[in-house]
Amino acid sequence: MKLLGFALAILLAVATCKADEEITCEENVPFTCSQTDRFNKQDFEKDFIFGVASSAYQIEGGRGRGLNIWDGFTHRYPEKAGADFGNGDTTCDSYTNWEKDIGVINELGVKGYRFSIAWSRILPKGKRSRGINEDGIKYYSDLIDGLRNNSIEPFVTLFHWDLPQTLQDEYEGFLDRRIIDDFKDYADLCFEKFGDRVKHWITINQLFTVPTRGYALGTDAPGRCSKWHDKRCYGGDSSTEPYIVAHNQLLAHAMVVDLYRTKYKHQGGKIGPVMITRWFLPYDDTPESKNATERAKEFFLGWFMEPLTKGKYPDIMRELVGKRLPEFNETEAAYVKGSYDFLGLNYYVTQYAHTQDPSPPERLTAMTDSLVNLTSFDVNGQPPGPPFSKGSYYHPRGMLNVMEHFKTKYGDPLIYVTENGISTPGGDIPFTEAFHDYERIDYLCSHLCFLRKAIKEKRVNVKGYFAWALGDNYEFCNGFTVRFGLSYVDFNNVTADRDLKASGLWYQSFLRDTTKNQDLLRSSLSFKNRDRKSLA
Ligand SMILES: *[C@@H]1O[C@H](CO)[C@@H](O)[C@H](O)[C@H]1NC(C)=O
Ligand SMILES: *[C@@H]1O[C@H](CO)[C@@H](O)[C@H](O)[C@H]1NC(C)=O
Ligand SMILES: *[C@@H]1O[C@H](CO)[C@@H](O)[C@H](O)[C@H]1NC(C)=O
Numbered sequence: 001m002k003l004l005g006f007a008l009a010i011l012l013a014v015a016t017c018k019a020d021e022e023i024t025c026e027e028n029v030p031f032t033c034s035q036t037d038r039f040n041k042q043d044f045e046k047d048f049i050f051g052v053a054s055s056a057y058q059i060e061g062g063r064g065r066g067l068n069i070w071d072g073f074t075h076r077y078p079e080k081a082g083a084d085f086g087n088g089d090t091t092c093d094s095y096t097n098w099e100k101d102i103g104v105i106n107e108l109g110v111k112g113y114r115f116s117i118a119w120s121r122i123l124p125k126g127k128r129s130r131g132i133n134e135d136g137i138k139y140y141s142d143l144i145d146g147l148r149n150n151s152i153e154p155f156v157t158l159f160h161w162d163l164p165q166t167l168q169d170e171y172e173g174f175l176d177r178r179i180i181d182d183f184k185d186y187a188d189l190c191f192e193k194f195g196d197r198v199k200h201w202i203t204i205n206q207l208f209t210v211p212t213r214g215y216a217l218g219t220d221a222p223g224r225c226s227k228w229h230d231k232r233c234y235g236g237d238s239s240t241e242p243y244i245v246a247h248n249q250l251l252a253h254a255m256v257v258d259l260y261r262t263k264y265k266h267q268g269g270k271i272g273p274v275m276i277t278r279w280f281l282p283y284d285d286t287p288e289s290k291n292a293t294e295r296a297k298e299f300f301l302g303w304f305m306e307p308l309t310k311g312k313y314p315d316i317m318r319e320l321v322g323k324r325l326p327e328f329n330e331t332e333a334a335y336v337k338g339s340y341d342f343l344g345l346n347y348y349v350t351q352y353a354h355t356q357d358p359s360p361p362e363r364l365t366a367m368t369d370s371l372v373n374l375t376s377f378d379v380n381g382q383p384p385g386p387p388f389s390k391g392s393y394y395h396p397r398g399m400l401n402v403m404e405h406f407k408t409k410y411g412d413p414l415i416y417v418t419e420n421g422i423s424t425p426g427g428d429i430p431f432t433e434a435f436h437d438y439e440r441i442d443y444l445c446s447h448l449c450f451l452r453k454a455i456k457e458k459r460v461n462v463k464g465y466f467a468w469a470l471g472d473n474y475e476f477c478n479g480f481t482v483r484f485g486l487s488y489v490d491f492n493n494v495t496a497d498r499d500l501k502a503s504g505l506w507y508q509s510f511l512r513d514t515t516k517n518q519d520l521l522r523s524s525l526s527f528k529n530r531d532r533k534s535l536a
């Protein structure tokens with residue numbers, strides 16, 4: 001008791017002196033990290049870049065571009081596009097309203113913006129030989145200039161899932177090796193037109209997602225899977241196609257990196273892929289569950305990271321997937337190995353892992369080859385942290401675990417956290433209602449706290465953080481039923497002003513020089529009395 005009192009006295013003494021205060025990261029609400037006079041950007045290195053992120057299909061709208069596979073998918077399967085049958089036909093119409101986007105980015109005070117180029121906006125028919133859309137080139141060129149004029153660094157994703165529909169119709173997109181040359185030609189055009197001003201390129205967003213959700217589950221574009229899994233899928237084989245698609249993605253990625261490093265070396269930028277990460281915890285304390293946890297990491301992260309670091313797939317995948325797993329020949333392996341200057345890591349949630357029996361031979365799918373059952377609750381029915389959405393839960397410490405895992409297992413890479421965020425209720429709600437997104441403040445600050453810990457205590461080489469998302473937008477598979485934005489978008493009037501929600505105000509104050517802005521901060525924010533009823 002005496003010791004505790006002593007510790008409290010010390011805590012109180014240092015609380016007034018920020019420089020000496022050690023920040024402790026909590027794992028559950030209430031998160032005190034939202035007090036920006038205690039925790040803010042000064043707890044990170046000066047060159048650490050804070051940003052926000054978006055993607056073309058989710059914000060631009062379809063005006064002025066060719067059709068892509070998300071247009072095809074959302075119109076063919078409106079019920080898969082979101083419970084509200086939403087789609088990206090107009091969404092935020094950022095094609096017209098891009099200056100509003102820059103306005104919000106400026107208001108937040110971030111120095112980085114991650115967005116993606118819509119392949120079908122600059123090559124409406126998918127291939128350079130079939131014509132370039134100069135209006136599309138001008139659109140991205142203006143956006144890039146607008147950002148740079150405001151000292152905002154563009155981080156540009158070449159492929160955020162919106163493949164030109166023509167290439168899907170012609171050869172099923174990433175299922176065919178022809179994608180490699182077409183992706184290379186498209187990237188070549190982007191480097192040629194924008195590479196003088198863009199110094200951070202991302203080849204493919206979330207290497208895991210298209211193979212699994214697009215070709216094994218059929219829940220995302222292009223919507224292929226085995227008929228036994230979902231008879232609405234227009235074709236596919238959930239046991240083989242995901243592995244071929246992943247393989248071709250890696251080759252296409254590697255060839256684009258090689259092109260950038262040879263032909264565009266003089267531009268002096270950096271290039272890498274984006275991985276979707278999760279952290280995995282054992283479901284119980286049996287050795288089987290510990291093994292299952294390791295298998296989960298290999299199938300989720302190693303599937304791409306082993307080729308990228310060693311030029312081959314993980315042994316455990318080779319063992320369990322067998323002949324269905326393609327191989328890189330020597331030449332290909334050499335291209336894939338080391339094909340990144342940095343890794344973009346997206347992190348959202350953590351799951352528990354335990355062993356699952358093999359599927360019967362006629363029901364093989366890439367989703368079960370790992371023999372892992374992933375759950376949101378452990379054996380005692382406990383989730384890993386506060387609610388995320390639809391039965392999933394978040395775990396801020398997982399951010400630290402993921403960062404450490406990449407450092408120790410994959411050779412201490414340069415890392416940017418390219419997405420991290422949480423959804424709040426969507427639908428047709430007014431700003432005054434959407435404003436109260438305190439869950440988002442808790443989410444972002446708690447993850448930033450553990451990210452800082454990874455950098456300070458584990459020496460992980462992380463140089464930037466991009467919150468998802470700049471503004472509300474079309475959410476893949478959820479339409480407009482959820483809102484991920486730090487700013488509000490009125491989908492009934494997309495030309496209306498985009499105001500910052502509470503989370504946007506929080507991020508703004510986190511990024512300000514708070515020693516100078518204390519008064520402003522105190523008067524504009526009142527976190528102390530915030531209402532937490534939405535966290536029920
Ligand atoms: C950026 O700044 C340049 C130089 O001042 C100006 O010519 C250009 O119009 C600006 N572009 C945008 C999109 O703001
Ligand atoms: C765990 O995995 C290792 C290596 O794959 C294996 O040798 C061991 O038998 C497994 N243990 C259990 C309990 O499954
Ligand atoms: C590897 O495969 C490529 C096709 O991707 C082929 O052009 C090349 O000759 C092969 N190299 C070796 C060493 O087999």
Ligand SMILES: *[C@@H]1O[C@H](CO)[C@@H](O)[C@H](O)[C@H]1NC(C)=O
Pocket residue numbers: 356373374375
């Ligand atoms: C996964 O584990 C949970 C909890 O033990 C169980 O309820 C569920 O049926 C399992 N799923 C599969 C596909 O085995």
Ligand SMILES: *[C@@H]1O[C@H](CO)[C@@H](O)[C@H](O)[C@H]1NC(C)=O
Pocket residue numbers: 493495496497
């Ligand atoms: C949309 O918002 C703009 C800008 O605030 C406003 O001028 C316009 O009247 C609004 N349109 C409608 C239909 O509400």
